[in-house]
Amino acid sequence: MFSKVERLVSIRNLKPKKKEGFLKVISVFSFLGIMLGVAVLIIVMSVMNGFRTDLTNKIIGFNPHIIVKPYADSIDSNFKSKIKSINQNFKITDSFNGEAVVMTNDYVKGILVKGIDNKNDLQPFKKSLIEGDFRNLKKGKIVLGKHLAINLEVVVGDNINLMSSSLINTPLGGVPKQEIFEIIGIFSSGFYEFDQSIVFLTLEDTLSFFDKTEEDQLLEIYLKDPLKADFYKKDIEEISENFYVYSWSDLNKSFFGALKVERNVMFVILTLIIIVAAFNIISGLTILIKNKTKEIAILKTLGLSNLSITKSFFLTGFTIGLFATIAGVFFGVVFSLYIEEIRFFISTTFNLEIFPPDVYFLDKMPSEINPTSIFIIFVFSLVVTALSSFFPARAISKMNTIRGLKYE
DSSP, rough: OHHHHHHHHHHTTTTOGGGGGGHHHHHHHHOOOHHHHHHHHHHHHHHHHHHHHHHHHHHHHSSOOOEEEEESEEEEEEHHHHHHOTTOOOEHHHHHEEEEEEESSOOOOEEEEEEEOOOOOOOOHHTTTTEEEEGGGOTTTTEEEEHHHHHHHHOOEEEEEEEEEEEETTTTTEEEEEEEEEEEEEESBBBBBHHEEEEEHHHHHHHHHOOOOGGOOOEEOOOOOOHHHHHHHHHHHHSSSEEEEEEEHTHHHHHHHHHHHHHHHHHHHHHHHHHHHHHHHHHHHHHHHHHHHHHHHHHHHTOOOOOHHHHHHHHHHHHHHHHHHHHHHHHHHHHOOOTHHHHHHHHHTOOOOOOOOOHHSBBOOOOOOOEEEEEEEHHHHHHHHHHHHHHHHHGGGOOHHHHHHHHO
């Protein structure tokens, strides 16, 4: 593709003379700009991919994959049997959720109360339990998240007071219902929002606490493959029109939509860094060709064609971009692999809070390296570099040889 002479000319161009110091500075900035652009783009894409994957895993690992909510009919055993006939591997459990307030002497917090039927398989919740046992979840008992326990300054065995949204009639009017529950377990889902705002009661306690009956119960369905939730949702909707059916993706659609938009915006912004850095290659090659006018003319008189000289200068710019891209991919991948360790080191060394869990929901900074994304970034950077090298080099074919020999 490139002859030996073309490669030699290109290598010579990469080693500017002392009087061409400014050209060297431009080359260095071109290299650093492309390298940093590629590296940062890979790091950001890896973090965004990891963020989405981690959040998805936390959501589908801790929440039902499909929720069936009655609005015209109550959920009975016949309806459950029809759902089970769709797929025998469905794990079905009765549930009810309601909003309440938890109170101590110094702390008040709005929470979501989840009532679960401990007669069914509680495996989705058992694996997140760090203290206690879900089998001990009985009447008057409660399980709460790690961060909520920290904020309340309570441990297993303590009692907490919950205030319901339902009212009790008294001579003075309606007052919110309050009940005291004993903590028998603490869970950690790894999702900050869950760990600070969700508590578990028995289904019977939850219905009683919110003055509800079995007719108000929800049906929660857990799948072996949560990614097929939307597919099975359509099958369940065909059984009866008297129920609302939601998949986990329906309940989090706006959140994941916002995440996707943010990821795309970041991609566009960071690709502009690579494009701006590529303009340095255009500037550098233009100045190089201007400074090498006489040498180019000599090469032409020695028999080198316009195409050969153009290819040699193209190779000069492309070489800078190629090695900058390779370096950017290397540093981007290494940084992405150890981003949590780097974050922890910076946080502890400089006493800075990076990636606070109350803002980003997760306890640690996630990262997921996607080979396809890296390949796209690599190819994109090379294409931009190739175009940036081609247009200045193309100007060589329009140069006048005689005028070039007179150039000083």
